[in-house]
Structures are given as C-alpha cells and as structure tokens.
Amino acid sequence: MLGLMTVDSAGDLAPPAPASKEELLVQVARGDQSAFGELYDQIAPRVLGLVKRLLVDHAQSEEVTQEIFLEIWQSAARYESSRGGASTWILTMAHRRAVDRIRSSQAGRDRDTKIGIRDLAVAYDHVAETVEVRIEHERVEKAMTRLTQLQRQAVSLAYYGGLSHSEVADMLQIPLGTVKTRLRDGLIRLRDELGVAS
Amino acid sequence: MxxxxxxxxxxxxxxxxxxxxxxxxxxxxxxxxxxxxxxxxxxxxxxxxxxxxxxAVAPVQPSDAVKANLMAMLSSTPQLPPLPASRTTSPSAMDVAAADPGASPAGPSVATATPGTEGPAATGAGTTAEPRPESDIHSGNASSTPRPSTATERAQARWFKRPSQFILAIAAAVALFVGGISLGQALNSNEFKSQQAASLAQINAANDSQRAATTTVDGQEVTLVWSNTLGISALLVDNLPALPSDQDYQLWYMNDGDATSAGTFDSSGDGTVWRVLDGTMHTGDQVGVTVEPTGGSDQPTSNPIVALQS
Structure with missing residues (x-):
C-alpha cells in the first residue's frame, strides 16, 4: 500500500485555486484524479454536445464521451501545450472518436442516410446555453454565411455529419476532387473570417 | 490511389x-x-x-453516471508516458497496443515450464488454504531475484526491454472493458472486471512491483507480476489456447508442497489473457496453472502447464 499512498497524498496537495484546462491536463498527466474531475466538469458538456451532434443517440453519445475522457486520462502526458490549447486537443479527439464510431457501425451508416441533407437545416438551431457559447455560436454562424453554399454544405456534412469526403461527394453528387477543394477553401475562408490566421 | x-x-x-x-x-x-x-x-x-x-455546438450535460463511472475507472487505468518525440499524429493507446506482437500461437499443452529449480512440488499435495497472518506480508523479505533459468532470463529481458508496450497492453485491456467489449476471458461481471483491473493497476503502481516471465514449451509467453507488500499477483499469458467447455484453467499458489486455489479462468485462444489471483500471495510462493474440470478442483489433478517462482 505504501506506493499507492504516496501517490494519493501527492494528489491531495493540489492547490485550491481554479486552474486552466492546460494546467489541469498537466496535473492529470501526473495521475491527479481530482484535477481530472475538475477538467471533466469544465469541458464534458462541450464534448458530449459535439459527440451528440454527430451521433444523435444520447446513450451512445455518453458512451463515446466516457471513452474520450478515459483516453484523456491515459494520454494526458502526450498533450503538448506548444501545439495548441487544451480545448483544441480535447475537442479534436472528441470529434475524431465520434467519427470513428460512425464509421465503425452500421448504425452510423443508417443515421447518415436518414439524416442526410436535412441535417444541415438544424445545424444551428440549438439554443445556446451560455453567453460564451452563444457568442461563439453567432460568430461561427456569421462566418458560415460567407461561404458559398457548396462550401457550407460540404463543411457541415463532413464536420457535423461525420461523413468522409467521398460520402460528401456522393451526397452532394459532385466529384470527389471538388469536395476536397471545397472543404479546404471553406475552412480557409472561415479561418479568415474568424480571425484565427497566424 | x-x-x-x-x-x-x-x-x-x-x-x-x-x-x-x-x-x-x-x-x-x-x-x-x-x-x-x-x-x-x-x-x-x-x-x-x-x-x-x-x-459553436450547444453543450449537453452528461448524466452523473458518466462521471461516476470514469472516476471509478481512473485508478485501474494506467497512463501512458509522454511521446519520446513530436509526431504529426498521436496514436491512441489502442493503436499502439494493437501493434504489439504476441507470442506465436501454439496448441494446448500440459508440459511443465518451470523456471525455478523446485518443479511443481505442489501437485497432489494436501489441502491447506488457510491464509497467513498479515504480519508476514509486511516483512519486506522479498525474494526479488527469481531463481535463474534461461527461459526466465530471456523472457524477463524481453519484458524489461519493452516496459512501455507492457503497460500499453494493459491499458488496452482495460480500455476494452470501457468499450463494453468483454475480453471474453474469465471476467464475467462488470464489478469483477473493475476489481481485477484495479488490482492489476495496484500491482503495477506498487513500489515493490516485480515480474518474472517464462514460456510454456509451446512458446506461449507467461508473465507473473506481483507485489509482496500488497500480497497480490497477476498472471498474463499470450495466446493461451482455448479449452473445451468442460475444462477451465485454474491458478494455484504453491508453497512448501501445499497448493491453494487462486481462481479459474478461460482463454479465447488469442491475445493476452490475464487474471489477478484470488487470495493472498506470500513471499516466495510459486504460481502455477493447471487444466481442471470446469469450475476448478480443490487440489490440482494434472501437471501444471506452467509454474513461476515469485
């Protein structure tokens, strides 16, 4: 028990001040369970919101969210702050896992077919729950209006629909090469509109 | 393309x-x-x-169960070390572990692969399942050097050279529980799985965590990890052949000619099967595996397929 107690007592000494997600990730990487709990509280609703946006089914989305947070726990030491913020790291992982789940299940395929382009219409229908989310939501929505319709459809189907670029091509009935350039041009336009350019 | x-x-x-x-x-x-x-x-x-x-997507509050499940799993979920060098993509634990090659598959065997010099002395011995007093466990008199044998040395070198893969394999095994995919091994209930995973993580986290390894004559890698201070051990076997439905693998603690059952398990035939042994491990115990009728026997009824000296 000695080894475990040593680890635990180190975790008990965590400072009480609220920590940034980046700081929390560093603590999580050292095995700090309370830091993990705090990080979870801060960002789990974001993760589940995004995953559920792709998967629709609530129970399955919670299951994937749980997997994502376990991966965060396991690989926190691999987060490199020099390569971006903690939210970027976590939401990128969350999106990838949601997409993985769609691609690995027939349920995902059926969902794609059922939802299809209709999904685009509700892409921004969610009621934003906080000022922070609402501002970000409106900012993105405004930037999306700067895209051509084809760019917007392609980006939405890929990101919110979790479709691969060839599935987007099938759905929009345009050549794959066109989808590739629309996705890239669309994101570059969004980058310029959102002011994230370096 | x-x-x-x-x-x-x-x-x-x-x-x-x-x-x-x-x-x-x-x-x-x-x-x-x-x-x-x-x-x-x-x-x-x-x-x-x-x-x-x-x-920009509206947040959705997860149910309390998600966090409760996660917090309960943390202590049994090993963490990965930092990547040695920057990479364009970071592989998940599962990706890396999946690349970890197991031992070559082989048919069932009841041959003895004993690393120690004593052999499976416990076979057929009388019943003494009485646990020893706790004070023995904290004596700190650990036999940190297993009795030497070429198989042990070779296998140990293999594991010690690959500590990260070892941890990753465990991480992957633990992660499998989370995905709701049973290992299909001896683990029947969620509670049992979670206890098993927690115990395995405890062994690996212990200051006096030790391991010994050997192979069966059929080449299956067998690793024993244990902590004398915790008094628990776990056995990991690569590609252990599946048994017919009327047989189980049974674990034994063996000491001074006495064999104490430490639980049963089965194997799907590929991948790594592992089991934390029931009961208390005492310093110097041997750990053996026999093939027994389903449900296990009071005492071993066959020669061990493998025995390891702690």
Whole structure:
C-alpha cells in the first residue's frame, strides 16, 4: 500500500485555486484524479454536445464521451501545450472518436442516410446555453454565411455529419476532387473570417 | 490511389482537419505533412477552425453516471508516458497496443515450464488454504531475484526491454472493458472486471512491483507480476489456447508442497489473457496453472502447464 499512498497524498496537495484546462491536463498527466474531475466538469458538456451532434443517440453519445475522457486520462502526458490549447486537443479527439464510431457501425451508416441533407437545416438551431457559447455560436454562424453554399454544405456534412469526403461527394453528387477543394477553401475562408490566421 | 495522384496533396488539408479522409488519402496527406512545414501550419490552423465549429455546438450535460463511472475507472487505468518525440499524429493507446506482437500461437499443452529449480512440488499435495497472518506480508523479505533459468532470463529481458508496450497492453485491456467489449476471458461481471483491473493497476503502481516471465514449451509467453507488500499477483499469458467447455484453467499458489486455489479462468485462444489471483500471495510462493474440470478442483489433478517462482 505504501506506493499507492504516496501517490494519493501527492494528489491531495493540489492547490485550491481554479486552474486552466492546460494546467489541469498537466496535473492529470501526473495521475491527479481530482484535477481530472475538475477538467471533466469544465469541458464534458462541450464534448458530449459535439459527440451528440454527430451521433444523435444520447446513450451512445455518453458512451463515446466516457471513452474520450478515459483516453484523456491515459494520454494526458502526450498533450503538448506548444501545439495548441487544451480545448483544441480535447475537442479534436472528441470529434475524431465520434467519427470513428460512425464509421465503425452500421448504425452510423443508417443515421447518415436518414439524416442526410436535412441535417444541415438544424445545424444551428440549438439554443445556446451560455453567453460564451452563444457568442461563439453567432460568430461561427456569421462566418458560415460567407461561404458559398457548396462550401457550407460540404463543411457541415463532413464536420457535423461525420461523413468522409467521398460520402460528401456522393451526397452532394459532385466529384470527389471538388469536395476536397471545397472543404479546404471553406475552412480557409472561415479561418479568415474568424480571425484565427497566424 | 490513382484518383488522388491526380491531385495536389495540399488539397486534402480541409478534409484532414474535418476527419473526413479515408485511410489511403490520410497516408498521402501525412506524407505531405512530414515534408512540408507550410502544410503543418495550415493543418494546425484548419484544425483550430474545426474546433471553433465544435465550440459553436450547444453543450449537453452528461448524466452523473458518466462521471461516476470514469472516476471509478481512473485508478485501474494506467497512463501512458509522454511521446519520446513530436509526431504529426498521436496514436491512441489502442493503436499502439494493437501493434504489439504476441507470442506465436501454439496448441494446448500440459508440459511443465518451470523456471525455478523446485518443479511443481505442489501437485497432489494436501489441502491447506488457510491464509497467513498479515504480519508476514509486511516483512519486506522479498525474494526479488527469481531463481535463474534461461527461459526466465530471456523472457524477463524481453519484458524489461519493452516496459512501455507492457503497460500499453494493459491499458488496452482495460480500455476494452470501457468499450463494453468483454475480453471474453474469465471476467464475467462488470464489478469483477473493475476489481481485477484495479488490482492489476495496484500491482503495477506498487513500489515493490516485480515480474518474472517464462514460456510454456509451446512458446506461449507467461508473465507473473506481483507485489509482496500488497500480497497480490497477476498472471498474463499470450495466446493461451482455448479449452473445451468442460475444462477451465485454474491458478494455484504453491508453497512448501501445499497448493491453494487462486481462481479459474478461460482463454479465447488469442491475445493476452490475464487474471489477478484470488487470495493472498506470500513471499516466495510459486504460481502455477493447471487444466481442471470446469469450475476448478480443490487440489490440482494434472501437471501444471506452467509454474513461476515469485
């Protein structure tokens, strides 16, 4: 028990001040369970919101969210702050896992077919729950209006629909090469509109 | 792919950031990323845009059970070390562990692969399942050096050279529980799985965590990990053949000619099967595995397929 107690007592000494997600990730990487709990509280609703946006089914989305947070726990030491913020790291992982789940299940395929382009219409229908989310939501929505319709459809189907670029091509009935350039041009336009350019 | 060869790989940057590439195009684009700093910068920027799209989605509060489940799993979920060098993509634990080759598969065997010099002395011995007093466990008189044998040394060298893969394999095994996919081994209930995983993690986290390894004569790698202060051990076997339905593998603690049952398990025949032994391990115990009728026997009725000296 000695080894475990040593680890635990180190975790008990965590400072009480609220920590940034980046700081929390560093603590999580050292095995700090309370830091993990705090990080979870801060960002789990974001993760589940995004995953559920792709998967629709609530129970399955919670299951994937749980997997994502376990991966965060396991690989926190691999987060490199020099390569971006903690939210970027976590939401990128969350999106990838949601997409993985769609691609690995027939349920995902059926969902794609059922939802299809209709999904685009509700892409921004969610009621934003906080000022922070609402501002970000409106900012993105405004930037999306700067895209051509084809760019917007392609980006939405890929990101919110979790479709691969060839599935987007099938759905929009345009050549794959066109989808590739629309996705890239669309994101570059969004980058310029959102002011994230370096 | 020919369709992609016609295109500039840089065009894939958008689909890459949106996780919309298939495997072939992903390989093409990652090769491009490796060559081009510009491409890496663009990929990072477009990934930020994808995240902005994600942050525009309304949050959804998970049910309390999700956090409760997670917090309960942390202590039994080993953490990965930092990547030694920066990479364009970070593989998940599962990806890495999946690349870990197991031992070559082999047919069932009841041969003895004893690393120690004593042999399976416990076979057929009388019943004494009485646990020893706790004070013995804290004596600190650990036999940290297993009795030498070429098999043990070779196998130990293999594991000690690959500590990260070892941990990753465990991480992957634990992660399998989470996905709701049973290992299909001896683990029947969630509670049992979680206790098993927690105990395995405790052994690995203990200051006096030790391991010994050997192979069966059929070449299956067998590893014993244990902590004398905790008094628990776990056995891991690669590609252990599946048994007919009327038989189980049974674990034994063996000491001074006495064998104490430490639980049963079965194996699907491939991958790593592992089991934390029931009961208390005492310093110097041997751990053996026999094939017994389903449900196990009071005492071993066959020769061990493997025995390891702690």
């Amino acid at each position: 020919s369709r992609s060869d016609e295109q500039n790989p840089a065009d894939l940057a958008g689909a890459y950031a949106l996780h919309a590439l298939d495997a072939d195009d992903m390989a093409i684009f990652e090769a491009h990323l490796a060559e081009s700093k510009e491409a890496r910068i663009e990929a990072a920027e477009l990934t930020d845009i994808a995240v902005a799209l994600g942050l």
